[in-house]
Amino acid sequence: MYQYYRVAAAVPDMRVADTAYNVDQMLQKVEEAKQKGVNLITFPELSVTGYTCGDLFLQQTLLTESKKEAARFVQTTADYDMVVVFGMPLSIANALYNVAVTAYHGHIYGISVKTFLPNYNEFYEKRWFSSARELSTDHIYASELLGSMECDYAIPLGNNLIYHLPDAFCFGAEICEDLWAPIPPSAFMAMSGAELILNLSASNDTIGKREYREKLVKEKSTSLMCTYLYASAGANESTTDLIFSGHCMICEGGKMLAENNEIAENNYLLVADIDIERIQADRLKGKTYQDCAGTYGSAVSMRQILIPVSEAFESDGSLRSVNPHPFTPGDTQKRQKRCMDIFHMQISGLAKRLSICGGKMVIGVSGGMDSTLSLLVAAQTLKKMGLPATNLTGITMPAFGTTNRTYQNSLTLMQTLGITVKEIPIKDACITHYADIGHDMEIKDITYENVQARERTQVLMDYANKIGAIVVGTGDLSELALGWCTYNADQMSMYGVNASIPKTLVKWMIASVIECNIFPESTEVLKDIIDTPISPELLPPDEHGNIVQKTEDSVGPYELHDFFLYYVMRFGYSPEKIFHLAKRAFAGTYDAATILKWMKMFYRRFFAQQFKRSCMPDGVKVGSVCLSPRGDWRMPSDASVQIWMRQLEKIAD
Numbered sequence: 001m002y003q004y005y006r007v008a009a010a011v012p013d014m015r016v017a018d019t020a021y022n023v024d025q026m027l028q029k030v031e032e033a034k035q036k037g038v039n040l041i042t043f044p045e046l047s048v049t050g051y052t053c054g055d056l057f058l059q060q061t062l063l064t065e066s067k068k069e070a071a072r073f074v075q076t077t078a079d080y081d082m083v084v085v086f087g088m089p090l091s092i093a094n095a096l097y098n099v100a101v102t103a104y105h106g107h108i109y110g111i112s113v114k115t116f117l118p119n120y121n122e123f124y125e126k127r128w129f130s131s132a133r134e135l136s137t138d139h140i141y142a143s144e145l146l147g148s149m150e151c152d153y154a155i156p157l158g159n160n161l162i163y164h165l166p167d168a169f170c171f172g173a174e175i176c177e178d179l180w181a182p183i184p185p186s187a188f189m190a191m192s193g194a195e196l197i198l199n200l201s202a203s204n205d206t207i208g209k210r211e212y213r214e215k216l217v218k219e220k221s222t223s224l225m226c227t228y229l230y231a232s233a234g235a236n237e238s239t240t241d242l243i244f245s246g247h248c249m250i251c252e253g254g255k256m257l258a259e260n261n262e263i264a265e266n267n268y269l270l271v272a273d274i275d276i277e278r279i280q281a282d283r284l285k286g287k288t289y290q291d292c293a294g295t296y297g298s299a300v301s302m303r304q305i306l307i308p309v310s311e312a313f314e315s316d317g318s319l320r321s322v323n324p325h326p327f328t329p330g331d332t333q334k335r336q337k338r339c340m341d342i343f344h345m346q347i348s349g350l351a352k353r354l355s356i357c358g359g360k361m362v363i364g365v366s367g368g369m370d371s372t373l374s375l376l377v378a379a380q381t382l383k384k385m386g387l388p389a390t391n392l393t394g395i396t397m398p399a400f401g402t403t404n405r406t407y408q409n410s411l412t413l414m415q416t417l418g419i420t421v422k423e424i425p426i427k428d429a430c431i432t433h434y435a436d437i438g439h440d441m442e443i444k445d446i447t448y449e450n451v452q453a454r455e456r457t458q459v460l461m462d463y464a465n466k467i468g469a470i471v472v473g474t475g476d477l478s479e480l481a482l483g484w485c486t487y488n489a490d491q492m493s494m495y496g497v498n499a500s501i502p503k504t505l506v507k508w509m510i511a512s513v514i515e516c517n518i519f520p521e522s523t524e525v526l527k528d529i530i531d532t533p534i535s536p537e538l539l540p541p542d543e544h545g546n547i548v549q550k551t552e553d554s555v556g557p558y559e560l561h562d563f564f565l566y567y568v569m570r571f572g573y574s575p576e577k578i579f580h581l582a583k584r585a586f587a588g589t590y591d592a593a594t595i596l597k598w599m600k601m602f603y604r605r606f607f608a609q610q611f612k613r614s615c616m617p618d619g620v621k622v623g624s625v626c627l628s629p630r631g632d633w634r635m636p637s638d639a640s641v642q643i644w645m646r647q648l649e650k651i652a653d
Contacts, residue, residue: 002577003277004317005169007196008033008041009231011246013266016050016238017062019069023048029269030077030084036271039168039313040083042198044233044246045114045176046098048073048088051202052238057128063091070101071146078106081310083165085173087200092140092157095130100173100200101145102163102307107153108142110161110305114175115185122204122242125177132159138303159185160302162192165309169276171196176203179216179230185300190224191293192302195279197226202233204242213247214256222254225282225289227274234266250274253282257320273319281571317580324585325559326566327502327623339505339512342622346377346497349620351385353470353495359387360469364460364490365394365414366537367406369506370498371474372413372529376513377497378472379417389418393469397426397459399452401537404545409529416521422463426455444539453486453536460493470494473617478503478558480616480627481565482602483609484551490536491612499619500626502565503534503558534558555605556598560590564602569625569633575599575647600648607641 010033012025026043033041045051048066056062070088077084083104090099090111098114113132117125139154159178164170172189179186179199186197197220203213213230221228227250234246248270250258258272283289329335354361361378365371378392394414398407414421430451434441441448464471473493475485477500485491501509507530513519514526532547539549552558563582567573573581582595614629614637626632 006315009248191297367410453489496619611637
C-alpha cells in the first residue's frame with residue numbers, strides 16, 4: 001500500500017571452502033530474516049564457498065560441492081516468501097565466473113556475473129575468474145546448476161539483468177569491484193528502472209577503507225537515485241593476509257538507513273525498510289536522471305526478468321524512523337550548523353539585493369518571531385556590507401490587537417540592535433478606512449483584520465519610498481503554504497528573506513543566533529520573543545492585556561502543517577501515506593482524528609490560496625522545499641482539490 005519493503009544484508013558465520021557448513025549458516029540467516037518479515041535477503045560475494053579460497057577455486061571438488069550446496073539452498077528456501085540473492089563460483093563453458101544467484105520460491109530467475117575483476121595489490125581475481133564480458137552464452141539451464149530436475153528451464157546469465165517484482169520494485173545486482181568502476185553495471189541498471197541495487201562484496205579492511213566505502217555507497221545511491229544495499233564478507237574469511245569485517249550498508253538516496261558496527265562479528269543481519277515511492281519521486285522530478293537514461297540507457301541492452309511475488313510482498317515500514325519535524329535535524333549540533341548555514345544564505349541573498357538598491361531597508365517589527373528573524377538577517381547583512389545599522393529602519397505600528405509584551409519587545413529589540421526606530425500608530429487610519437467603506441468596527445471579521453494588515457503594508461511601502469529603501473518581508477514558508485497572510489498586505493514586500501523557511505525552523509533560527517552570541521545585547525529580548533504565542537495581533541487582547549488571537553487555534557499546529565507540507569512537496573506522497581506517517585511521527589502527541597482534521601484544513605488551504613503564492617516577491621531558496629512560482633512550484637490557482645479530499649474522506653470512513 002505504501003511501497004515499503006523490508007530488505008536485509010546477511011553476514012553468516014562461515015568456514016573457508018566448507019560449502020555445507022556455509023549453506024547451513026545461510027539457511028539460519030534466512031530463517032532469522034523470515035521472523036523479521038524480510039522480503040529480500042542478500043549474502044556476501046562467494047558466500048557459498050567463501051571469498052578467500054585462493055587456488056582452491058581451481059579444484060573441481062570445491063566447484064562440484066558448491067553447485068550441490070547452492071541447489072540445496074535454493075530448494076530449502078522454496079517455502080519462504082522471500083527473494084534470496086547469494087554468491088558462488090560457477091563454471092560455464094570451461095571458464096570460471098564470480099556470480100550472484102537470484103532465487104524465489106525454489107526457482108532461479110537469473111545469475112548476475114561480475115564484470116570488473118580486481119587484479120592489483122592484494123587482489124588476484126583474474127587468476128581464477130573470467131569477466132562477464134567473456135561470456136559465450138547469455139543463459140544456462142537449471143539442470144547445470146541444480147542437477148536433475150523434473151522441469152528444466154533456461155536461466156538468464158550476464159551483467160545486464162533487471163529483476164521486476166510486479167507492483168513492488170525493480171532491482172539489479174553487481175559484485176564488489178563493479179561498484180569501484182568509473183561506469184559500474186549499476187549505472188545501466190538504474191537507468192533501466194532498477195530502484196534497488198544489490199552489491200555482494202568481499203572488501204577487506206584497511207585503515208580508512210570503511211569511511212571510503214561509506215562515501216562510495218552514499219554517492220552511488222545519490223547519483224543513481226536508488227537504494228543501495230551492500231553486503232560484505234565477514235570476519236571468518238581467511239586472515240592469512242587480510243581481514244574482513246562484514247561491513248553492511250543500506251543507503252537510500254544518499255541517506256544511510258542502516259549500517260553495522262565498526263567491527264562486526266559474523267552471524268549478522270542488517271535489516272531496513274526501504275521506501276520505493278521516495279526513489280520514484282526523486283526520479284520523476286530529476287530530469288537529469290531521465291536525460292541520462294535517454295542518452296546512455298540504450299548503450300547496454302538490459303534484460304528484464306519477471307519475478308511473480310505474492311500479493312503480501314510488502315512491509316509496514318515500521319523500521320523506518322519518522323522525524324516529526326522533517327525540516328529540523330533532531331541532533332543539536334547538526335541543527336545548529338544548519339540554522340547558521342541558512343542564516344548566512346539569507347544574508348548573502350539580501351546583500352546582493354541591497355547592492356543594487358541603495359543599501360537601505362525598512363521592516364515592520366511586530367515583536368513576533370518572523371519579523372525578528374528578518375530583522376536579525378537585515379542587521380547582520382549591514383554588518384557584512386560595512387554599512388551602518390541605521391540604514392535599517394524598523395517600524396512598529398501599534399493597532400487594536402497590539403499587546404504591551406510584543407510592543408515592548410519590538411522596541412527593545414530595535415534599540416539593542418542599534419537600528420533606526422520608527423513608531424507609526426495605525427488605529428486612526430484604520431478607523432477612517434472602516435468609515436470610508438462603511439464597516440462596523442464591532443464586527444470583528446476578516447474585513448476588520450485585513451484593513452489593519454493592509455494599512456501596515458501601505459505604511460511600510462510608502463515610508464520605504466520616502467527614504468529610498470526597500471521593504472524586507474517577514475512572511476515564512478508555512479504561512480505561504482497555508483495562505484495565512486493578507487493578499488496585497490503582509491504577503492507583499494520587495495524581498496522576502498524568510499520565504500523558504502518553515503515556521504518550525506524559525507524558532508530554532510533565532511535560538512541559534514542566541515547560542516552563537518551574534519547579538520549579545522539582544523539575548524534576553526530574543527528569548528522572550530521565542531516564548532511569545534504566534535499571533536497576527538489583529539484582534540483586541542483580553543482584559544489582562546494578553547494575546548487572544550493565537551494563529552494555531554485557527555489553522556492548527558504548525559508542526560503538523562510543516563510535516564504535511566514537507567511530504568507533499570518533497571515526495572508527492574498521497575494523503576493516505578502522509579496520514580500514516582503522521583500517526584507514527586506524532587504518536588502520543590496528537591490522535592488520529594486531530595491529525596486528520598488538520599490535514600483536511602491543510603489541503604483545502606493549500607489549494608485555495610495558490611493565488612497568493614503566484615505573485616509572491618523574490619526571496620532566497622534555502623532548502624529542498626520552496627514555493628516560489630518562478631522556481632520550485634508551478635500550480636494553477638484554480639486547480640481542484642477534490643481527489644485529495646476524497647482520499648481523506650475514505651480515511652475518515
